Amino acid sequence: MAHSVVSEAEAILDKEFPVLDKGFVRLVDYMGSDERIVQSARVSYGKGTKSFREDAGLINYLLRNEHTSPFEQVVFTFHTKMPIFVARQWVRHRTARVNEISGRYSVMKNEFYVPAPEDVALQSVDNKQGRSNEQLPAELVEKVRSLLEAEQERSYASYTELLDENVARELARINLPLSLYTEWYWQMDLKNLFHFLKLRMDAHAQMEIRVYAETIHHLASLVCPAAMKAFDKHIRGGVRFSAEELTALDKVLAGEENPLKGRDLQRFEIKLKEHRQT
Numbered sequence: 001m002a003h004s005v006v007s008e009a010e011a012i013l014d015k016e017f018p019v020l021d022k023g024f025v026r027l028v029d030y031m032g033s034d035e036r037i038v039q040s041a042r043v044s045y046g047k048g049t050k051s052f053r054e055d056a057g058l059i060n061y062l063l064r065n066e067h068t069s070p071f072e073q074v075v076f077t078f079h080t081k082m083p084i085f086v087a088r089q090w091v092r093h094r095t096a097r098v099n100e101i102s103g104r105y106s107v108m109k110n111e112f113y114v115p116a117p118e119d120v121a122l123q124s125v126d127n128k129q130g131r132s133n134e135q136l137p138a139e140l141v142e143k144v145r146s147l148l149e150a151e152q153e154r155s156y157a158s159y160t161e162l163l164d165e166n167v168a169r170e171l172a173r174i175n176l177p178l179s180l181y182t183e184w185y186w187q188m189d190l191k192n193l194f195h196f197l198k199l200r201m202d203a204h205a206q207m208e209i210r211v212y213a214e215t216i217h218h219l220a221s222l223v224c225p226a227a228m229k230a231f232d233k234h235i236r237g238g239v240r241f242s243a244e245e246l247t248a249l250d251k252v253l254a255g256e257e258n259p260l261k262g263r264d265l266q267r268f269e270i271k272l273k274e275h276r277q278t
């Protein structure tokens with residue numbers, strides 16, 4: 001069977017999709033497509049691809065029943081550029097193969113992330129890891145942005161001063177902040193990409209990584225649209241209930257009183273509400 005060639009994906013190969021103020025995602029290469037998923041699932045009967053509708057149906061069936069190994073046959077290589085604090089969250093996904101720019105070898109560019117005015121926010125009071133939705137006065141937003149920028153400029157000036165003194169690049173870089181941009185090649189198969197996207201497109205993920213996950217979702221949808229649709233339906237749009245929550249759901253559907261109380265009831269209701277919004 002020949003290589004999978006998907007015209008929609010070929011059209012955007014190597015194009016930079018801008019993310020944040022200076023970052024991007026670029027699809028460098030892909031192996032496999034929806035077709036490869038159905039071929040590998042049907043290999044046991046020696047039957048190839050059928051109509052698009054039947055293939056999409058099979059892909060949907062596979063994901064609904066967690067028959068996930070055929071999705072590992074599709075592999076993506078992305079070139080991405082993001083602030084180091086985003087890369088630190090991203091690299092926790094251990095099933096990728098990564099090659100990152102070396103600050104020991106290369107001189108790091110004077111490129112730092114500064115949040116857009118509308119993304120500057122206060123600490124959330126109800127979510128220890130999140131931001132408040134409250135609108136900030138323009139002067140405070142400007143203060144935040146200019147303090148960040150001033151610190152970035154100072155730290156890059158010290159970096160170049162150390163380089164000018166011929167201090168080793170691996171030492172000169174150690175005080176550069178987490179807002180500095182880094183770049184890497186990142187390769188992952190579709191099954192593990194589903195997991196990454198489920199976690200990093202979620203409303204609980206930090207906005208600055210969520211926007212990368214959303215761009216990757218868009219690019220992956222050009223390579224394997226049926227698989228990504230099945231992902232939206234069964235993984236991203238799905239929700240996991242505990243045994244107690246399922247009992248509560250049964251009771252509520254039967255018109256009985258919800259047995260959950262206090263924090264448990266609150267968590268259950270939030271889960272249902274968030275699920276309806278996806």
Ligand SMILES: Cc1cc2nc3c(=O)[nH]c(=O)nc-3n(C[C@H](O)[C@H](O)[C@H](O)COP(=O)(O)OP(=O)(O)OC[C@H]3O[C@@H](n4cnc5c(N)ncnc54)[C@H](O)[C@@H]3O)c2cc1C
Pocket residue numbers: 092093094095192195196199200204205206
């Ligand atoms: C909103 C959010 C907040 C977070 N906050 C924190 C935090 O405060 N502190 C912190 O340290 N981390 C935090 N994390 C990171 C989180 O704990 C995970 O490390 C990260 O999401 C990667 O998930 P994973 O291990 O399931 O995925 P991957 O590493 O991508 O692995 C995918 C799957 O492969 C399997 N797998 C991979 N490697 C192994 C292994 N060695 N052994 C067994 N199974 C394996 C597992 O089934 C795993 O789910 C946060 C993540 C999110 C999304």
